[in-house]
Amino acid sequence: MRHITILGNGIAGITAAREIRKKSDDRITVVSAETDHFFSRTALMYVYMGHLEFHHTKPYEDWFWAKNRIELVRAQVTSVEFDKKRLICSDGQTLSYDVLILAVGSKPNFFGWPGQQLRGVQGLYGKPDLDQMEASTKGIGQAVIVGGGLIGIELCEMLNSRGIQVSFLVREDSFWNSVLPAEESALVTRHIREHHIDIQTKTELAEMKGDDTGRVKSVITKDGTEIPAQFVGISVGVSPSIDFLKNTPLETDRGILVSPYLETNMADVYAIGDCVQHRTPPPGRKPVEQIWYTGRMMGETVARTILGNRTSYQPGVFFNSAKFFDIEYQTYGTVSNQLPDGEQSFYWEHLSGKIALRINYRETGGAVVGMNTFGIRQRQEVWQQWIVEGKDIRYVLEHLPQANFDPEFFRQYEPAIIAQFNAENPGRELKLKAKKGLFNLFKG
Known part of the structure; x- marks a missing residue:
């Protein structure tokens, strides 16, 4: 019986654990420093907004893991000794493996801005970030969100739900226009303003100022404008959380380099999820894709390979x-x-x-x-x-x-x-071929 150790309890790692357990009696250990149990990361914003309680974000009851013989270890892994097939944890314990799956996720980007270490300055990725945000935003009146991606708009909505005045700093001409065509970007930008978010386009962060207690009190933009803020959310993208693997024989670049079969350069070591960088990306895909469903698909794929059906990662149409x-x-x-x-x-x-x-x-x-x-x-x-x-x-x-x-x-x-x-397109008119029962009195 092999010992399969999975480092990370996000969607990628847990999917791999469940798929392996369905078809094998291998010993499975999932190691995470973040939480005791797997939860839906995409639901964190709804916990903050009061729509859910945290236990509602857990897809499985707490008894599920023991029943399915999936061991859970709460520990911070600080290094991996690949030659000895063991993990070294911050508390001194060691964990062994026969097969290792690295599913270590990603972390918010910070770019060395002055003041980024102040209390009240953070990103939003996992449960510890949510807990920190909950504590840092109690009783505040003003916040600044830096960066115009999907996490940025989530932070705006979260803070707005509590009546906190939000300034949204976007360096582009309009929201997310590095991704969206001009018309769609303008549509979303208008919608953000309609929700009373002070979106400031063509605006970049220069530094953050703190008060006498070490808490952020304002941000300074590159044009010298000072904006009061007792909370600053950083949302300028994420990067693979692989710092502890950088000085090891494991080959990394922006992420952990993998083959089409999600194999690393180390024997019996695979990588899946946000931490992955594909040496040869699948057609129509980027080398690094940090999306919930791609983590799930990688977990399913790597499980097949580990169970003896060597399978390449094929995510299909984006x-x-x-x-x-x-x-x-x-x-x-x-x-x-x-x-x-x-x-x-x-x-x-x-x-x-x-x-x-x-x-x-x-x-x-x-x-x-x-x-x-x-x-x-x-x-x-x-x-x-x-x-x-x-x-x-x-x-x-x-x-x-x-x-x-x-x-x-x-x-x-x-x-x-x-x-x-x-x-x-005059002269090339089309006629709609309606599906039975689709149209009704409200069409138009």
Whole structure:
């Protein structure tokens, strides 16, 4: 019987543990310094906002682990002796392994700003960050969020829910326009302002000032403006949490370097999740992808390999989703902020300015390559199939009702979308092929 040790109890590590346990009697040990039990990291914001209690974020009852013979160890691993196949912990204990899975996650980026060590300055990644934020924001009136990514907008919504005045520093011309095309970026930027967030574009952090107690009291921007703040949330991205592995025989770069089979350069050592850097990224993917579902897929993949069915990591068509206050966002395939050569784009936006659809497709042949949607829920399996099969833009628009995930009595926007496409393409008009029962009195 092998001893499989998993370092990290996030979605990647726990998925691997569960999949291995389903089909083997190997001894499985999960090691984490963060929490006793696995929890849903994406739900942390709702704990702070009062929608959930922390125990609601745990997908499994606490008795689940012993019942399934998955040992849990709460410990901080400070080094790995790969030649001896053992982990060294901060409290002096050592843990052995026959097979090691590194699922050590990522950490918020800090870039050496003066004052970043002050109390009240932090990122948001895990449960300790949530606890720290809870303590640091009690009774405060003003906060600054630095960086315009998805974690940044979550922090804005969290603080806003408690009546804290938020200034949101975004170095780009509009929110997330390094990712979103101009129209979508403008849509989200307007929506942020409508929620009384003071979003300041083209603005960068220079330093943070503290009071006599060592707590942050304000931030200074690069143009010299001082903004009062008793809390500063840093959201300028995350990076693999691999500092303790840097001076070892394990090959690393930005992350832990892995093969298509999630193997490292060390025998019997694999890496999965946010800490991974693919030597050869899967088609249409980046070398480092820190997304919840990619961690889950890597956990499933590495389990198959460890169980004897050597399997390469194949995440398929890119997808992601997020929520900007009350606007839901989905993306499938590739939609860049700048339209690549050889592609065309169709964009429709509702008069409300809160609902939109973009479809990018090839100039030659019309094959759809990607889409963004705001405020209209779409079916992942339908869009992925259309993109994989290279369905052309006309086919996709005619069959849009097949992708609509919203309940039947929600308003349907497909007729308006088709009408705009027809107006922009005279002589090439399309006719919507409605799915039975989809349209109703609320269409329009």
